[in-house]
Amino acid sequence: MNLLASILGxxxxxxxxxxxxxxxxxxxxxIGGALAVxxxxxxxxxxxxxxxxxLTSLDAKKxxxxxxxxxxxxxxxxxxxxxxxxxxxxxxSGDSKGFLDAEHFQQVFTAHGTIMIFFVAMGLMFGLINLxxxxxxxxxxxxxxxxxxxxxxLYLAGFVLVNLSLVxxxxxxxxxxxxxxxxxxxxxxxxxxxxWLWSIQIAxxxxxxxxxxxxxxxxxxxxxxxxLMRMPVFAWSIFATMILTLAAFPMxxxxxxxxxxxxxxxxxxxxxxxxxxxxxxxxxxxxxGHPEVYIxxxxxxxxxxxxxATFARxxxxxxxxxxxxxxxxxxxxxxxWAHHFFTMGAGGNVNAFFGxxxxxxxxxxxxxxxxxxxxxxxxxxxxxxxxxxxVAFVTTFLIGGATGVMLAVPAIDFQVHNxxxxxxxxxxxxxxxVVFGYFAGLTYWFPKIFGxxxxxRLGKLAASLWIAGFFMAFIPIYILGFLGxxxxxxxxxxxxxxxxxxxxxxxxxAVIGLAVATQLVQLGYSIWKRKxxxxxxxxxxxxxxxxxxxxxxxxxxxxxxxxxxxxxxxxWHAKQGQANIYEGAYRDFELPKNTxxxxxxxxxxxIFGFAAIWHLWWLCVVAVTMVVWVLVRxxxxxxxxxxxxxxxxxxxxxxxxxxx
Amino acid sequence: MSQSATAVxxxxxxTFGFWLYLMTDCLxxxxxxxxxxVLRSATAGGVTGADIFSLPFVLTETMVLLASSFAVGMAVxxxxxxxxxxxxxxxxxxxxxxxxxxGMELWEFTVLYQEGHIWTKSAFLSSYFGLVGTHGLHILxxxxxxxxxxxxxxxxxxxNRAKQRILYFSLFWHFLDVxxxxxxxxxxxxxxx
Ligand code: HEM
Ligand SMILES: [Cu+2]
Numbered sequence: 001m002n003l004l005a006s007i008l009g010x011x012x013x014x015x016x017x018x019x020x021x022x023x024x025x026x027x028x029x030x031i032g033g034a035l036a037v038x039x040x041x042x043x044x045x046x047x048x049x050x051x052x053x054x055l056t057s058l059d060a061k062k063x064x065x066x067x068x069x070x071x072x073x074x075x076x077x078x079x080x081x082x083x084x085x086x087x088x089x090x091x092x093s094g095d096s097k098g099f100l101d102a103e104h105f106q107q108v109f110t111a112h113g114t115i116m117i118f119f120v121a122m123g124l125m126f127g128l129i130n131l132x133x134x135x136x137x138x139x140x141x142x143x144x145x146x147x148x149x150x151x152x153x154l155y156l157a158g159f160v161l162v163n164l165s166l167v168x169x170x171x172x173x174x175x176x177x178x179x180x181x182x183x184x185x186x187x188x189x190x191x192x193x194x195x196w197l198w199s200i201q202i203a204x205x206x207x208x209x210x211x212x213x214x215x216x217x218x219x220x221x222x223x224x225x226x227x228l229m230r231m232p233v234f235a236w237s238i239f240a241t242m243i244l245t246l247a248a249f250p251m252x253x254x255x256x257x258x259x260x261x262x263x264x265x266x267x268x269x270x271x272x273x274x275x276x277x278x279x280x281x282x283x284x285x286x287x288x289g290h291p292e293v294y295i296x297x298x299x300x301x302x303x304x305x306x307x308x309a310t311f312a313r314x315x316x317x318x319x320x321x322x323x324x325x326x327x328x329x330x331x332x333x334x335x336x337w338a339h340h341f342f343t344m345g346a347g348g349n350v351n352a353f354f355g356x357x358x359x360x361x362x363x364x365x366x367x368x369x370x371x372x373x374x375x376x377x378x379x380x381x382x383x384x385x386x387x388x389x390x391v392a393f394v395t396t397f398l399i400g401g402a403t404g405v406m407l408a409v410p411a412i413d414f415q416v417h418n419x420x421x422x423x424x425x426x427x428x429x430x431x432x433x434v435v436f437g438y439f440a441g442l443t444y445w446f447p448k449i450f451g452x453x454x455x456x457r458l459g460k461l462a463a464s465l466w467i468a469g470f471f472m473a474f475i476p477i478y479i480l481g482f483l484g485x486x487x488x489x490x491x492x493x494x495x496x497x498x499x500x501x502x503x504x505x506x507x508x509x510a511v512i513g514l515a516v517a518t519q520l521v522q523l524g525y526s527i528w529k530r531k532x533x534x535x536x537x538x539x540x541x542x543x544x545x546x547x548x549x550x551x552x553x554x555x556x557x558x559x560x561x562x563x564x565x566x567x568x569x570x571x572w573h574a575k576q577g578q579a580n581i582y583e584g585a586y587r588d589f590e591l592p593k594n595t596x597x598x599x600x601x602x603x604x605x606x607i608f609g610f611a612a613i614w615h616l617w618w619l620c621v622v623a624v625t626m627v628v629w630v631l632v633r634x635x636x637x638x639x640x641x642x643x644x645x646x647x648x649x650x651x652x653x654x655x656x657x658x659x660x
Numbered sequence: 661m662s663q664s665a666t667a668v669x670x671x672x673x674x675t676f677g678f679w680l681y682l683m684t685d686c687l688x689x690x691x692x693x694x695x696x697x698v699l700r701s702a703t704a705g706g707v708t709g710a711d712i713f714s715l716p717f718v719l720t721e722t723m724v725l726l727a728s729s730f731a732v733g734m735a736v737x738x739x740x741x742x743x744x745x746x747x748x749x750x751x752x753x754x755x756x757x758x759x760x761x762x763g764m765e766l767w768e769f770t771v772l773y774q775e776g777h778i779w780t781k782s783a784f785l786s787s788y789f790g791l792v793g794t795h796g797l798h799i800l801x802x803x804x805x806x807x808x809x810x811x812x813x814x815x816x817x818x819x820n821r822a823k824q825r826i827l828y829f830s831l832f833w834h835f836l837d838v839x840x841x842x843x844x845x846x847x848x849x850x851x852x853x
Pocket of ligand 2: 289290293336337339340
């Protein structure tokens with residue numbers, strides 16, 4: 001018994017398995033989901049297939065698909081959390097306390113925010129980058145395929161830990177940024193904050209590694225003739241985003257590291273005693289956090305740029321100003337972080353600086369919106385489903401941007417700080433800007449990856465339902481914020497008479513639920529009807545950039561012959577007969593071999609996170625040893641690539657073209 | 661592209677990527693430095709830097725680390741000249757000096773610990789142990805990496821790949837040197853003055 005106690009440490013206890021019936025629902029859903037996947041794979045004998053074709057693959061497109069799948073799963077969970085909160089705030093009025101107690105409600109909004117930002121938005125972003133960036137640049141792969149796989153598995157480790165918290169333990173009840181001193185051991189003694197901490201610490205390191213990978217890809221892997229100013233704007237947006245990631249995520253790593261030292265070793269970085277300084281954490285976390293919101297939205301801006309140009313059948317208006325606007329936004333996003341705590345007491349001058357800086361960001365953003373509109377002007381516009389997402393974006397993001405400028409005025413912010421007005425504002429920009437953008441991108445590039453389009457009418461229906469649901473759900477939240485409703489409360493005093501607005505918001509959330517259901521149906525239906533929806537040409541939307549010049553689904557090697565480009569929108573010009581992008585002889589090339597290295601690192605990282613959360617120090621050592629062992633073994637392995645000869649390349653190309 | 665040309669491109673990509681990694685690690689340290697700067701005077705009535713740091717000791721530590729950086733530079737030179745034995749000797753010297761440095765740091769920590777100046781006592785001590793300890797952890801990582809490189813080089817001939825790896829390691833090692841110089845200046849010198 002003593003031995004067992006020393007192995008399991010003093011933190012683990014049976015109590016963490018049972019919290020109550022509501023939580024039991026979460027446990028059942030998580031375990032049930034995991035078991036269903038395992039059982040399905042076993043029953044259909046797909047383990048070998050999954051291992052060979054997916055888990056160990058270093059093909060960026062497959063890694064991209066895996067990111068997207070995980071992100072969609074997390075979207076469903078994050079949405080489930082949102083529904084719980086909306087129901088709770090709707091029901092809790094007067095004598096009714098609703099079904100969530102305060103502590104549980106706090107865990108739910110913490111989990112919701114964390115999941116939506118780190119695992120949905122970031123996941124979809126990295127998914128889309130992997131799916132299309134190399135294709136767009138005329139490259140066969142990313143710069144470091146194995147590192148790419150490792151990044152994905154670090155993200156997956158975070159995903160596993162977040163969901164594990166639902167089964168065994170608890171989640172932080174501290175908000176998605178876990179401000180100290182609340183998040184310190186003194187006030188949050190349980191493992192919840194540690195689940196939060198380690199899941200995003202591990203996933204965040206993966207993001208930093210991805211940033212390195214994509215920056216090198218963009219600067220070193222472009223095909224011949226593709227100068228920087230000939231890159232598609234999506235590639236530019238990723239470049240700006242990855243510079244932001246590279247410069248911001250290490251600050252997150254450092255801040256989380258210090259918080260974990262406080263919690264694990266009893267240090268006093270951010271505690272409220274012995275000199276600790278909580279505001280230091282809050283400054284640091286927002287020095288990461290504000291760039292983070294641009295990390296999420298810039299790729300979406302890139303997607304809109306591609307979509308608008310394609311469906312207006314015109315070249316993008318103001319390419320150069322688009323590029324400068326991206327870079328300006330990237331730069332300014334580092335100079336605004338203090339607008340998240342105007343109320344800190346830094347004084348009028350500091351607040352004025354940060355307020356004005358924030359408003360300045362609206363200018364390049366406005367430039368971009370006008371550029372999209374001018375691109376549409378006199379275009380022969382086609383309204384396919386991706387365009388519906390664009391329209392959804394322009395209408396909603398406009399409002400989100402306007403309320404953002406309002407919040408940038410310190411005097412206004414003092415009134416609505418920490419209110420539901422803020423909550424409405426950032427959902428307005430994140431859903432309207434980021435989520436709609438990624439949906440546009442997924443709809444747009446889906447045929448390139450899978451070889452068939454998503455069903456159009458269902459896609460348009462989903463977009464319409466999302467817009468309607470969004471406004472129904474969040475306009476009441478804006479109003480409530482103005483009326484003075486504070487965020488993060490599970491219950492409001494009924495004498496305010498706010499319940500009708502919460503009911504309206506809950507109905508809107510139900511409409512969003514319908515929209516999400518429509519998207520799932522769309523996916524299922526499209527798979528079922530994939531023959532009719534097949535993309536035979538490889539260029540279903542009459543596109544402009546290189547990814548549309550190869551057959552769909554794009555082959556593993558992307559290009560049998562690497563393209564040579566002479567202009568922007570090279571594929572468009574090639575189609576006009578103005579230039580030839582595939583000429584010259586086929587050449588030998590190498591492809592990375594599959595490897596389980598990423599999987600092993602992911603498993604070790606998960607074990608490490610779990611061990612750190614539960615204070616099982618010996619297990620931490622085991623996990624680190626595992627990582628070292630895996631890396632050393634990989635170093636010893638010289639045989640990591642397969643050669644495709646020129647003759648094979650020619651033959652592969654011919655069969656692909658014949659099949660089309 | 662011929663095989664060797666591909667290799668050159670791959671090498672230049674990797675070097676660039678490795679530099680970017682070093683930048684990110686530098687930022688992690690920057691975060692720790694910034695926090696140290698804010699918390700250095702938050703001693704909660706306890707000891708200050710001037711009370712606990714011994715400059716001669718730390719200066720010796722610094723010299724040892726600089727020497728080890730020099731050794732790794734010589735190892736790279738030897739590797740590029742395809743001299744495997746000298747290279748291994750220089751790498752061994754690097755590792756030895758690194759280990760001495762780490763030992764001295766642990767010694768310093770132990771003394772502080774025994775005198776009761778531990779990280780739980782004040783924000784200043786937390787940020788001190790956090791910053792210097794993180795550097796120490798990096799040194800430890802470097803030593804493990806070095807051991808793996810040497811193990812490989814003992815058994816195999818010097819391939820281009822192996823030479824590149826030694827170059828990356830040396831970049832890492834020099835980087836830790838630079839960070840240490842910052843620590844020496846910001847933490848120790850400015851702490852005592
Ligand atoms: C799908 C519809 C969504 C609904 C109905 C919804 C609803 C909510 C609600 C009710 C809250 C808590 C508000 C409060 O403090 O009282 C919340 C917080 C939050 N949501 Fe959402 N949300 C949605 C989508 C998203 C998305 C897509 C993201 C990000 C990608 C997101 C990010 C956040 C964040 C960061 C918080 C703050 C959590 C905290 O207070 O720590 N949400 N959301
Ligand atoms: Cu901000």
